[in-house]
Amino acid sequence: MPTPYRKTKIPLLWLRRRTSDREFMLISSVLVGLTAGLAAVILKSLVHYIQVMLAYGNRLLSQPYWLVVFPMVGILLTVLIVRYFFKGSIGRGTANVLFTISQKSSMLERHKMYSHVLTSAITAGFGGSAGLESPIVVTGSAIGSNYGRDYHLNYRDRTLMLASGAAAGIAAVFNAPIAGVLFAIEVLLTDISISAFIPLIISAVVGALCSKIILEEDILFNISKTEFFAAEHVPFYVLLGILCGMVSVYYTRMALRVEDLFEEYKTSFLKRALIGGALLGLLIMLFPPFFGEGYDAIRVLERGEAEQLLQESWLAFFGTNEWLILCFVGALALVKVVATTITIASGGNGGNFAPSMFVGASTGFFFSRLLNMLNLGNLPTGSFAMVGMAGILSGVMHAPLTAVFLIAEITGGYTLMIPLMLVAATSFALVKYFEPYSLDTKKLAQKGHLLxxxxxxxxxxxxxxxxxxxxxxxxxxxxxxxxxxxxxxxxSRRNLFPVVTAEGKLDGVILLENVREIMFKTEKYDKVKVKELMIKPPAIVQYDDSMADVMKKFDESGAWNLPVLEGDLYLGFVSKSSIFTKYRKLLIKTTNVS
Structure with missing residues (x-):
């Protein structure tokens, strides 16, 4: 008896046989965009209603100790769900998607279509200091990937559907279709032609429409008021771009450092979750804006009402004068990365997208308010907070175009386009000099798994x-x-012979052309030994050498075949012809769209 899932596949399989590849891809982009958009709507709604339920009419969250308990409970629940329902790992973050594209033919596991929605909703809903954008990118990518697998799309088209799902997810979360398309291009697709834009645009628009129609305004993050750009503020925006670049470098390095500290608890998941949850709770006691995604705090900073953030903290005991408020906002910018990394490293599920925006808003507000207090300018703190978001997002995610258009779409206009571009470009250029890879891809690049x-x-x-x-x-x-x-x-059918000892060690090699003359002198058959005929190989390739090192050895030696060793043990040979053949196959495979 056919399953319901099988029944839903039949019409599309019938449709695919009766449409061209291009037509089917356009239809697919609508379906993937719709599904990923609905997933984003479900995720945002889950987080919203979990927090409403926990607040219990704001009576619970008004008690400080609940700010410690709830995040710890959220992390523990996430860890237990991942361990007992998803075999201990669900593959977090954009890096996991990039690894799948480069190493697994763009085939994400099926459970990622829902596992990230569930676990990230619990983490953020209970107050974990992380964003939902990375989980929805993984979810949308998994939806596109498995759609491509089910309908037998080739690698290029499957990768395009994966990116379309991610674009739809980002577009739905922010109601920002342009940012969704640019994110897919900047972060996920390394090679793209004009024809690929159409499916991406369709998916992003459909995803954005899902959130626009279904979600309430208070669930979506948007800014209704922006101030006009003044040309005399250009020097200050350049300085903000430099500051955002420096903070982005700090963010990346601090995140990796805190993550490494939790590595020693890798085998003890319960201990790691308890320690991380306790530390996160203590940070939230000092900095209540760290509770959850942090978009409410960004709105407060945009309105220039930072004193509201301090009033909720224990630090308000020391007063609420302007300088203390300014120092508090500066501390928010620097400590947020610690709270976010603790949330993720201790077992919670989330990403650095929203935290980067939080840090950017805090940085922009701190910079502009400081100059105003020193009477060095009369800067609009709200505009600088918004532009700072683009600066940090560009620096941490290495996605300047996404950052620029995301903030432009969130603010509902393009009045800040010039400062957005200026700050994002300045920050990105500075960060790129010190950190060639983004926070999400740095470790992946070090392992050689990054497209x-x-x-x-x-x-x-x-x-x-x-x-x-x-x-x-x-x-x-x-x-x-x-x-x-x-x-x-x-x-033998080869003209090259390795000389190998009984222990499996390589002593040398013999080229047939070097012994062609002596091999016909039968009187020497019992007198001459192989060790007298062998020569030293022109170069040695180790089993763990990178391909770049191998090609360098081929170029320097001029050889066509080189022996491969693991330590001293002989394994075989690698040849230029096999490398070139493999190269051609991968070149075709990794070209996303023709």
Whole structure:
């Protein structure tokens, strides 16, 4: 008896047989965008109603100790769900999607279509200091990926559907379709043609419409008021861009440092969750704006009412004068990364997208309010807070176009377009000098698993020596006689012979052309040994060498085949021809859209 899922597949399979590839991709982009958009709506609604339920009419959250308890409970619940329902791992963040694109043919596991919605909703709903955007990117990507798998799309089209799902998710979360498209292009797709824009745009628009129609205004994050850009503020925006670049570098390095501290608790998931939850709770006691995603705090900063943030903190005991408020906002910018990384590293599910915006708003407000208090300018703190969001988002995520258009769409207009572009570009240029990779991709790049816009480097990173080793070369013992060696030659189809000891170590190599003359002198068959004929190989390739190192050895040695060793042990040979063949295959595979 056919399952309901099978019944839903049949019409689309019938449709695919009766439409062109291009037509089917356009139809698919609508379906993927709709599904990813609905997933984003469900996630935002879950977080909203969990927090409403926990607040219990604001009676619970008004008690400070609940600010400690709820985040710890959320992290523990997330850890337990992941461990017992999803085998201990669900693959967090954009880096996981990029790894899947480069190493797993863009095939994300099916459970990621719902596991991230559930776990991130619990984490953020209970007050975890992380964003929902990374989980919805993974969810949308999984929806697109599994759609492509079910309808037998090739790698390029499947990757496009994956990116379309991510674009729809971002578009739905912020009601920002342009930002969704640009995010997919800047972060996920490393090679794209004009024809790929249409499915991305369709998916992003459909996703944005889902949230626009279904979600209430107080659930979506938007800013209704922006101040006009004044040309005399350009020098201050340049300085803000430099400051945002410096804070972005700090954000990236501090996040990785805190993450490393939790590595020692990797095997003890319960201890890690308890320690992380307790530390997060204490931070929230001092900085209540860290509770949840933090968008309410951003709205407060945009309105220039930062004193409201301090009044909710224990630090208000020391007073609420202007300088204390300013220092409090500066501390928010610097400590938020610690709270977010603790949330994620201790077992919660979330990302750095919303926290980057939080830090950006705090940085922009701090910078403009400081200059105003020093009588160095009369700057609009709300505008600088909004532009600061673009600066930090650009620096941390390495996505300047996404940052610019996201803030422009959130604010409902393009009056701040010039300062947004100026600050985002300045911040990105500075960060790129110190940190070539974004926070989400740095560790992935260090492992060589990251697709980049440099196609040659990308393919070389993907290629692994272990997949290219040729073992049909006939080994010969160094103690073998010339006669025995001639017998080996008679049964071999190659003209290169490794000289290998009984222990499996490589002593040298013999080229057929170097022994062609002596091999016909039968009187020397019992007198000459192989070790007298062998030569040292022009270069040695180790099993764990990167492909870039291997190609360098080929260039320097001029050889066509090089032996591969693991330590001292002989494994086989790698040849230029096999590398070039693999390169051509990967070049076709990693070209997303034609």
């Amino acid at each position: 980049t816009h440099n196609k040659d480097k990308t393919i070389l990173r993907i290629m692994k020596i272990r997949h290219l080793i040729e073992t049909e070369f006939q080994p010969v013992s160094p103690e073998a006689t010339l006669g025995e060696f001639v017998d080996v030659i008679a049964h």
